[in-house]
Amino acid sequence: xxxxxxxxxxxxxxxxxxxxxxxxxxxxxxxxxxxxxxxxxxxxxxxxxxxxxxxxxxxxxxxxxxxxxxxxxxxxxxxxxxxxxxxxxxxxxxxxxxxxxxxxxxxxxxxxxxxxxxxxxxxxxxxxxxxxxxxxxxxxxxxxxxxxxxxxxxxxxxxxxxxxxxxxxxxxxxxxxxxxxxxxxxxxxxxxxxxxxxxxxxxxxxxxxxxxxxxxxxxxxxxxxxxxxxxxxxxxxxxxxxxx
Amino acid sequence: xxxxxxxxxxxxxxxxxxxxxxxxxxxxxxxxxxxxxxxxxxxxxxxxxxxxxxxxxxxxxxxxxxxxxxxxxxxxxxxxxxxxxxxxxxxxxxxxxxxxxxxxxxxxxxxxxxxxxxxxxxxxxxxxxxxxxxxxxxxxxxxxxxxxxxxxxxxxxxxxxxxxxxxxxxxxxxxxxxxxxxxxxxxxxxxxxxxxxxxxxxxxxxxxxxxxxxxxxxxxxxxxxxxxxxxxxxxxxxxxxxxx
Numbered sequence: 001x002x003x004x005x006x007x008x009x010x011x012x013x014x015x016x017x018x019x020x021x022x023x024x025x026x027x028x029x030x031x032x033x034x035x036x037x038x039x040x041x042x043x044x045x046x047x048x049x050x051x052x053x054x055x056x057x058x059x060x061x062x063x064x065x066x067x068x069x070x071x072x073x074x075x076x077x078x079x080x081x082x083x084x085x086x087x088x089x090x091x092x093x094x095x096x097x098x099x100x101x102x103x104x105x106x107x108x109x110x111x112x113x114x115x116x117x118x119x120x121x122x123x124x125x126x127x128x129x130x131x132x133x134x135x136x137x138x139x140x141x142x143x144x145x146x147x148x149x150x151x152x153x154x155x156x157x158x159x160x161x162x163x164x165x166x167x168x169x170x171x172x173x174x175x176x177x178x179x180x181x182x183x184x185x186x187x188x189x190x191x192x193x194x195x196x197x198x199x200x201x202x203x204x205x206x207x208x209x210x211x212x213x214x215x216x217x218x219x220x221x222x223x224x225x226x227x228x229x230x231x232x233x234x235x236x237x238x239x240x241x242x243x244x
Numbered sequence: 245x246x247x248x249x250x251x252x253x254x255x256x257x258x259x260x261x262x263x264x265x266x267x268x269x270x271x272x273x274x275x276x277x278x279x280x281x282x283x284x285x286x287x288x289x290x291x292x293x294x295x296x297x298x299x300x301x302x303x304x305x306x307x308x309x310x311x312x313x314x315x316x317x318x319x320x321x322x323x324x325x326x327x328x329x330x331x332x333x334x335x336x337x338x339x340x341x342x343x344x345x346x347x348x349x350x351x352x353x354x355x356x357x358x359x360x361x362x363x364x365x366x367x368x369x370x371x372x373x374x375x376x377x378x379x380x381x382x383x384x385x386x387x388x389x390x391x392x393x394x395x396x397x398x399x400x401x402x403x404x405x406x407x408x409x410x411x412x413x414x415x416x417x418x419x420x421x422x423x424x425x426x427x428x429x430x431x432x433x434x435x436x437x438x439x440x441x442x443x444x445x446x447x448x449x450x451x452x453x454x455x456x457x458x459x460x461x462x463x464x465x466x467x468x469x470x471x472x473x474x475x476x477x478x479x480x481x482x483x484x485x486x487x488x
Contacts, residue, residue, distance in 0.1 A: 066310010067339040095311040096342035098465060123452050125463075132473075136482055143477060149393075151445030153452060162445030164438045189433040194408045197485040198442075201395030201406030204471035208367050208397060211469050219369075219463050221342060225455050227448035229376075233387060238380050241441040 001040040003028055009043055014054035019075075022082045030109045033244075037172020038109040045175065046076075058083045058101075066096060072103035077128070080104045081113045081216060088220055089120040096221040100206075104128065105214035111163030111242065113218075114152030118159035123223050124152040127202040128216040133171055133184045137193045146170055146184070147199040152242075154223060155230055161242025166199035168192075245284040247272055253287055258298035263319075266326045274353045277488075281416020282353040289419065290320070302327045302345075310340060316347035321372070324348045325357045325460060332464055333364040340465040344450075348372065349458035355407030355486065357462075358396030362403035367467050368396040371446040372460040377415055377428045381437045390414055390428070391443040396486075398467060399474055405486025410443035412436075 001009070006027055010020035023046075031039030046052060056074035063069075072080040080101050088097075107113075107128040117124040130145035146167035153160040168187040169179035186196035206217045233240050245253070250271055254264035267290075275283030290296060300318035307313070316324040324345050332341075351357075351372040361368040374389035390411035397404040412431045413423035430440035450461045477484055 064310075064339055066308075066341060095308055097310060098340035098342065098463060100465075100468075123449055125449060138483075140480060140482060143480075143482065144473060149442065149445075151442075151449055153445065153448040160445070160448055162441045164442050164445075168435065187432055187435045187438055189435075191412065191431045191433075194431055194439075197406045198393065198395075198408050200473065200477075200485065201393075201397065201404070204397040204404060204474050205367055205369060205395055205465075207471040207473060208467040208469060209465060219342060221344075221449075221453060223452040224344075225452060227451040229388060229444065229451060230448050233444075236384060236387075238384060238387065239382075241444065 001043050003031070003040070006040065006043055013047060013052070016055070019054070019079055023076070023078055026078055026082075026108050026112050029112055033109075035109045035111075035172070036178065037170045037174075037176050039176075041176045042108075042172070052076075060087070066093075066098065068097060068099045070099065070101040070104070072101065072105070074103065077104040077107040077214070077216065081107055084218065085113055085116045088117060088122065092120065092122060092222065093220055094222045096219065099218040099220070100209040101216040101218075102210035103213045104216045105130065107216055109163060110148045110150035111152075111161045114150045114163070115159050115161045115242065117220060118152030118154045118161065121154050121223070122152075123154065123221040124150075125219045126150045126216065127206060129203050129206045129214045130171070134167055134186050134196060134199060137186060137196050144196065144199040144203050147202045149198065149202060153227055153230060155226070157234055159242060160227075160230055160240050163241070166195040245287050247275070247284070250284065250287055257291060257296070260299070263298070263323055267320070267322055270322055270326075270352050270356050273356055277353075279353045279355075279416070280422065281414045281418075281420045283420075285420045286352070286416070296320075304331070310337075310342060312341060312343045314343065314345040314348070316345065316349070318347065321348040321351040321458070321460065325351055328462065329357055329360045332361060332366065336364065336366060336466065337464055338466045340463065343462040343464070344453040345460040345462075346454035347457045348460045349374065351460055353407060354392045354394035355396075355405045358394045358407070359403050359405045359486065361464060362396030362398045362405065365398050365467070366396075367398065367465040368394075369463045370394045370460065371450060373447050373450045373458045374415070378411055378430050378440060378443060381430060381440050386428075388440065388443040388447050391446045393442065393446060397471055397474060399470070401478055403486060404471075404474055404484050407485070410439040
């Protein structure tokens, strides 16, 4: 798959132009940032999904003060998160909003979505569920997904984008042939119980907010001020997560 | 310090009865759960704080739909988080609320506060800032605190309580003589950049929500349903974070 083939291939799969462009941007951006597991390898993978419905569109299904609920309605999770980010960018919440999405899978590189929000001036914290891949540190069957936590911080020198999978490797890396399936354990070596606990807590949090299937949990906040730590790191010339 | 001496000592330091009881419960609970760095060693440590004001009381300073802002007003962070939990337990938010607290330090074992909320039926995600202790993985001065992330999940068989510090050891452990200062690095060994990134992202998130000083960031959500993963783990007999 070459970069220039991504958009035509997505159109060929039956996606409408807005969806094809969003998907292409996510895959190309991921590939370019070295997140190859979320990159071009995923385009052909889409075609293998048994229940791919390229015409499905996500929708906001409930809205209360400080809270929104979305439903993928059969669309790819990428498209549900894209619709949420687009809606938040158009009407930025103040001071804060919690957004949950059901039927939201796959969600790709979570950093992509929080970067979008951070560049629109919003603090964002995002996690999402996925199939169980990580066994408990003391052994047993896979119990939790790699359950990444992504945090986006607006900054005038470029958004700070943290995107940490709780796995030693990602499933995307396995899919792209960059890692072995047996490397899919919680990261941290002799402290892998910490990453496993984070994955479990985040996964249980999402599951408790959405009935059935995979989901996403997002918090967005209008910043009150800048981060002293980010400023200090820039002064010290320290490379921050999300920097090119 | 013996358990029976904690409450009298706190009264002696000048705390009102409600505050002394809350502090004693936090310290005794932490000690009992093996979190000795947040336990009895902290009682005498309180007396050494140069600006300890035992009469200070935290207050809610702003409230909007889905959002609250609190200010420690010179009180210990434990007391600010206690006042927040007590207020949320009394009037549980629905569907969700983001709460930020300024002048909120020290915050103790974050698991204690999310357990309180989970036992009151609320999903909770909590983080807090503290002095820089962890250097970047590639070297440099300490840039971020141990910045724990705590997640509480209500469950009929006992709340699931995740409380993960991003440090290989906690500062409390160093204070209690259980670890050496040079062990205060991000956890994860050759993947410590992941825990460091999480600490940085969480710290920048809190800092961006509160002007000046240390702060806390809390999200509470009324659960929509139970967690399948927690249920599955219980069925498999897997010990979950927070289990005794």
